[in-house]
Amino acid sequence: MTLTSLRRRVFSTDHHVIGVEYLLLALTAVVIGTTLSLLMRIHLVWPDWQLPLHGPILPEDYLAMVTIHGTVMLFFVLTTAPQAGFGNLILPAQIGSRRMAFPVLNAMSFWLTAVALVVLLSSTFVPGGSPISGWTAYPPLSAVASAGPGQAMGMDLWLASIALFGIAATISSINTLVTIIKLRCDGMTWERMPLTVWGWFTAALLSVIAFSVLLAAILLLFCDRHAGTSFFLPAGDLVNGTLHVAHKGANGSPLLWLHLFWFFGHPEVYIAILPGFGVTSMLLANFSFRRVFGYRIMIATTLLIGLLGILLWGHHMFVAGLNPFAASAFSVTTMAIAVPASAKVLSWIATTWRSRPSYKTAMLFSLGFVSLFIAGGLTGPILAQPILDEYLHNTFFVVAHFHLIMAMAAVFGLYAATYYWFPLMTGRMMSERLGRWHFWLTLVGAYATFLPMHLTGLAGEPRHYAQLAGIPNAAGVMLARLVPLNRFITYSALFLATAQLVFLWNVVRSLRRGAVATENPWMATTLEWHPALHPRHSAAMGEPIAVHRQPCQYAATPSGETFLPQWVPDTLADTTTEAAFDTKPE
Amino acid sequence: MSIVSALHAARLPVDASAHGPALDRQLLLSLWIVLALFTLAHVILLGGLAARRHHPQKSVWQIEYLPLVALAALFAVLTIRAERLWAATRYTGASLTALQVEVTGVQFAWYFRYPGVDGTFGRVRPELVAPGEGNPLGLDPADSHSADDVVSSQLMLPVGREVDLAIRSQDVIHGFSVPEMRLKQNAVPGETIHIHFTPTKTGTYAILCTQVCGLGHYRMNANLRVVTPEEFDSWLAAREKAVQR
Ligand SMILES: [Cu+2]
Ligand SMILES: [Cu+2]
Numbered sequence: 001m002t003l004t005s006l007r008r009r010v011f012s013t014d015h016h017v018i019g020v021e022y023l024l025l026a027l028t029a030v031v032i033g034t035t036l037s038l039l040m041r042i043h044l045v046w047p048d049w050q051l052p053l054h055g056p057i058l059p060e061d062y063l064a065m066v067t068i069h070g071t072v073m074l075f076f077v078l079t080t081a082p083q084a085g086f087g088n089l090i091l092p093a094q095i096g097s098r099r100m101a102f103p104v105l106n107a108m109s110f111w112l113t114a115v116a117l118v119v120l121l122s123s124t125f126v127p128g129g130s131p132i133s134g135w136t137a138y139p140p141l142s143a144v145a146s147a148g149p150g151q152a153m154g155m156d157l158w159l160a161s162i163a164l165f166g167i168a169a170t171i172s173s174i175n176t177l178v179t180i181i182k183l184r185c186d187g188m189t190w191e192r193m194p195l196t197v198w199g200w201f202t203a204a205l206l207s208v209i210a211f212s213v214l215l216a217a218i219l220l221l222f223c224d225r226h227a228g229t230s231f232f233l234p235a236g237d238l239v240n241g242t243l244h245v246a247h248k249g250a251n252g253s254p255l256l257w258l259h260l261f262w263f264f265g266h267p268e269v270y271i272a273i274l275p276g277f278g279v280t281s282m283l284l285a286n287f288s289f290r291r292v293f294g295y296r297i298m299i300a301t302t303l304l305i306g307l308l309g310i311l312l313w314g315h316h317m318f319v320a321g322l323n324p325f326a327a328s329a330f331s332v333t334t335m336a337i338a339v340p341a342s343a344k345v346l347s348w349i350a351t352t353w354r355s356r357p358s359y360k361t362a363m364l365f366s367l368g369f370v371s372l373f374i375a376g377g378l379t380g381p382i383l384a385q386p387i388l389d390e391y392l393h394n395t396f397f398v399v400a401h402f403h404l405i406m407a408m409a410a411v412f413g414l415y416a417a418t419y420y421w422f423p424l425m426t427g428r429m430m431s432e433r434l435g436r437w438h439f440w441l442t443l444v445g446a447y448a449t450f451l452p453m454h455l456t457g458l459a460g461e462p463r464h465y466a467q468l469a470g471i472p473n474a475a476g477v478m479l480a481r482l483v484p485l486n487r488f489i490t491y492s493a494l495f496l497a498t499a500q501l502v503f504l505w506n507v508v509r510s511l512r513r514g515a516v517a518t519e520n521p522w523m524a525t526t527l528e529w530h531p532a533l534h535p536r537h538s539a540a541m542g543e544p545i546a547v548h549r550q551p552c553q554y555a556a557t558p559s560g561e562t563f564l565p566q567w568v569p570d571t572l573a574d575t576t577t578e579a580a581f582d583t584k585p586e
Numbered sequence: 587m588s589i590v591s592a593l594h595a596a597r598l599p600v601d602a603s604a605h606g607p608a609l610d611r612q613l614l615l616s617l618w619i620v621l622a623l624f625t626l627a628h629v630i631l632l633g634g635l636a637a638r639r640h641h642p643q644k645s646v647w648q649i650e651y652l653p654l655v656a657l658a659a660l661f662a663v664l665t666i667r668a669e670r671l672w673a674a675t676r677y678t679g680a681s682l683t684a685l686q687v688e689v690t691g692v693q694f695a696w697y698f699r700y701p702g703v704d705g706t707f708g709r710v711r712p713e714l715v716a717p718g719e720g721n722p723l724g725l726d727p728a729d730s731h732s733a734d735d736v737v738s739s740q741l742m743l744p745v746g747r748e749v750d751l752a753i754r755s756q757d758v759i760h761g762f763s764v765p766e767m768r769l770k771q772n773a774v775p776g777e778t779i780h781i782h783f784t785p786t787k788t789g790t791y792a793i794l795c796t797q798v799c800g801l802g803h804y805r806m807n808a809n810l811r812v813v814t815p816e817e818f819d820s821w822l823a824a825r826e827k828a829v830q831r
Contacts, residue, residue, distance in 0.1 A: 058801070059801040059803075059804060060801040063798065063800075063801060063803070132798075132800065138797070138798075139758075140757065141758040141759065141798070141799060141800060147693075147800060148801050235776070236712040237712070237756075237757065237775050237776065238712040238713075238756050238757055239693075241715075243713060251776065252776075253774070253776055253777070254775060254776070294646055297646070319761075319770045319772055320759075320772045321772055321774040321777055321779050327672065328669055331665060331672075335664075338657070338661050342653075343650065346650050346653055346654065348631075349631050349634060353630075353634035353637075354637040355635075357635065367635075374623075374627045378623055379620060381620070381664060382613075382616045382617070384665075385672070386668065386669075386672045387612060387668050387672040387675070388613050388668065389770075390672075390770050390771075391768050391770065393761075393770055394761060394763075394796040394797065452596075455596040455597075459595070460599050460765035460792075462796045463796075463798075464803055465803070466803075471805055471807065472805070473792065473808065473809050474790050474791055474792040474807075474809050475792035475793070476807075478599065478792045481596070482596055484595060485592040485596045487592075488592060
C-alpha cells in the first residue's frame with residue numbers, strides 16, 4: 001500500500017469509511033467486553049477455575065474485569081456503534097446530503113476514540129492493573145491511589161481515556177447536529193425526517209450536554225488526585241491508614257461526583273438506545289408496508305424522552321445519602337418517562353398490527369428489540385420507587401433490568417441495522433437462513449441469561465461480588481443458595497455468546513459469496529436508497545435530490561404492493577397521499 | 587441440583603422487620619402488574635402478527651391515547667403508594683426512645699458502636715484510628731463520653747424495639763444492606779446518615795456491603811443478631827462492664 005492510498009483508505013475523511021471504521025472499533029470492543037463478561041460469569045460459579053496464561057482470578061482481577069467490561073461496552077460499543085457508526089454511514093444520505101458537515105473533524109473524532117480505547121486497554125499492563133471501581137468510579141475509591149490495586153496509574157489511564165472519548169463524542173455530536181440542521185435537501189422538512197434521524201439528533205443533543213458535564217467531573221477528580229484539591233474528599237478521610245486531605249479545612253463530598261456522574265450517566269443510556277428506537281420504528285414500518293403509526297407522536301416522544309432523560313439522574317441515588325424528599329421528586333420524573341416510552345411501544349405494536357409483514361431477518365431483530373425493550377423497560381417503574389430500590393438497589397435485579405435494555409435491545413437494534421443496510425454498503429445480501437438461526441438462538445439465549453437474574457436479585461444477590469461460595473457468616477449461607485441458578489445463567493451466557501459466531505460467519509461469508517443485491521431490496525422509502533446517493537455507484541452523482549413526502553408511504557395497486565419513496569415526485573398533495581397510501585391490499 | 591430446586595432457592599429472603607411486609611406487598615404488586623403488562627403486550631404484538639386478515643389502522647385515540655392514559659394512571663397509583671411507604675420510613679427520624687447504634691464501614695469490615703451507660707457517643711478522631719491496638723474507630727480517650735462506648739463487630743439488637751442507626755464511613759463509600767430487614771443505605775465518608783427500623787423476629791441475619799468498595803468488597807459482611815430484650819440487656823451489660831475495666 002502506498003502512502004497516498006493509505007491516507008485515502010485509512011485516514012479518510014469520507015463519512016462511509018469513518019462509519020465502517022467506527023463499526024470495526026465497536027466490533028473489537030464488543031469482543032473484548034463479551035470475553036470479560038464470560039470470564040466473570042465463569043469465575044462466579046467456578047471460583048477455582050484458572051485463567052490460562054494468568055492463573056487464578058483474584059478479587060481485584062474480577063473487579064478490574066467488571067470495570068473494563070462496563071466501560072468498553074457503554075462507551076466503545078453502545079455509544080459508538082449506533083451513533084457514530086451507523087450515524088456516519090446512513091445519516092447524511094437519509095437527509096439527502098452527500099457528506100457530513102465537518103469531514104476533517106469527523107475523522108479526528110474517530111481517531112481520538114481509537115486512541116481512547118488503546119489508552120483504556122493499556123491500563124491492564126501498568127502496575128496494579130486496571131482500576132477496580134466500576135465504570136461509575138465513585139470517589140474516594142477512585143480519588144485515592146492507595147484505595148486499591150489499579151487505583152493509581154490504572155485509574156489515571158481510565159480518566160484520560162474517558163476524557164478523550166468525551167471530547168471525541170462531543171465533536172462528533174456537534175458534527176451530527178450541524179449536518180442535520182444545515183445539510184437537509186430540498187423538501188426535507190423536520191416532519192419528513194426519518195425517525196432514525198430524529199434518534200441520532202436527540203442522542204447528539206444529549207451527548208453535547210452530558211459529556212461536557214462528565215468532562216468537568218473528570219477534571220475535578222483529576223485535580224483531587226494530583227493537585228491537592230478536595231472536591232470529592234471530605235475532611236478527615238482515612239484510607240489505608242493515611243489521612244487524605246491535602247488542603248487545610250477543605251471539605252468536599254463524594255456525593256458531588258455522584259450528581260455530576262449520573263447527570264451524565266443517565267442520559268448516556270438514552271444516547272445508546274435512541275438510535276435503536278429510530279431504526280426499529282422505520283424497519284417495522286418498512287417490513288409491514290405501512291406508515292409509522294403516529295409519526296408526529298413518535299417525534300414528540302423521542303424529544304420528550306431526551307428531555308426527561310436529563311431530569312432523572314437522582315434515581316441512581318435513592319440510597320446514596322440524598323435528602324429523602326429529593327428521592328421522591330426523582331421518583332416522579334423517572335415514572336414520567338414510562339409514559340413516552342409506553343407510547344413508543346404502542347406505536348410499534350400498532351404499526352405491525354394485522355399487517356402481514358415480511359419476516360426478513362432485519363424485521364425479526366426489530367421485533368426482538370420491541371420484545372426485549374418491553375421486558376427490560378417494565379422493571380423501570382419498579383426501580384423508580386425509592387422504597388423498592390431500598391431493597392433492589394445494586395442487586396442483580398438491576399443488572400437484569402439494564403442488560404435487557406442496553407445489552408440486548410440495543411444490540412438487537414444494531415443487528416437489525418446491520419442486516420438491513422448490509423446490501424446498501426456491500427452490494428450483497430446476508431444469508432436469510434443463517435440470519436434466522438442467529439435471531440432465534442440469540443433471542444432464546446438473551447431471555448435465558450437475563451430473566452433468571454431478576455430472581456437472584458430478588459433473592460438478594462449483590463452486584464460486583466467476586467465470589468458467592470466460601471463467604472463467612474450469615475451472608476455466606478444466603479449467597480451459597482444462589483450458586484445453582486447462577487450456574488444456569490453462566491451456561492446461558494456461554495450459549496448466547498456462541499450463537500454470535502453464526503452472525504460473524506454470516507458477515508464473512510456474505511461479503512464474498514452473498515447474493516448480489518438489487519438497488520432497493522427492501523422496498524425502502526428513505527433517501528439512503530436513492531440511486532444518486534447510493535454509496536457504491538456514482539453514475540447518477542450529479543442528480544439533484546428533493547423530497548416530496550414523509551417516509552414509509554405504501555399503497556395498494558392492482559398489480560400488488562407498491563411503495564412511494566420520499567424522492568419520487570407525485571401529483572398528490574402530502575396529506576392526500578398519507579390517507580390514500582395507508583395499507584397494503586387484502 | 588435440578589433447575590426446579592435452583593429456582594426454589596432463589597426467592598425473597600425472610601422478612602423480619604416492621605416496615606418489611608408493606609414493602610413486600612408493594613414489591614409483589616408491582617411485579618404482578620409488570621408480569622401482566624409484559625404478557626399483555628406480547629399477546630397483542632404476536633396476535634396482531636398472527637391475525638390473517640389485513641386490517642386498516644385504527645384511530646390514534648383508540649390505540650394510543652386511551653391506553654396511555656390507563657398506563658399513566660396505573661404508574662401514578664404505584665408511585666403514590668410507594669411514596670407513602672417511603673415517607674413513612676424516611677421522612678421522619680426515629681422516636682426519641684429508639685436504641686442508638688452507630689454503624690461504621692471500613693475497608694473491609696463493619697463496626698457497630700453502642701453509646702454505653704452515659705447514653706452519648708464519644709468523639710472519634712481519624713488520626714487516632716489504630717485497628718492493631720483495638721481502636722479501629724479512633725475513639726478519643728480525652729473525651730469522657732468515649733470511655734464507656736462499646737464497639738462490636740456484630741450488630742446485636744433486641745427484638746421489637748426501634749433502632750436508630752447512624753451510618754458513616756471511615757474511608758470510601760460502602761453500602762450498608764440487610765436484605766432480611768429490607769434495609770439499604772450507603773455509608774458516605776464525611777456524612778452521618780440516619781435510618782431507623784424495628785426488627786420483629788429473632789434470628790441471625792446477613793449484613794452485606796452493596797457498594798463496590800475495593801478488592802475485599804465481596805467479603806465485607808457481618809451478622810445481625812436479633813435476640814430477646816433480656817438477652818440483649820445482659821449482652822450489653824457484660825460488654826459495658828468489660829469496657830469499664
Ligand atoms: Cu464496603
Ligand atoms: Cu463493598
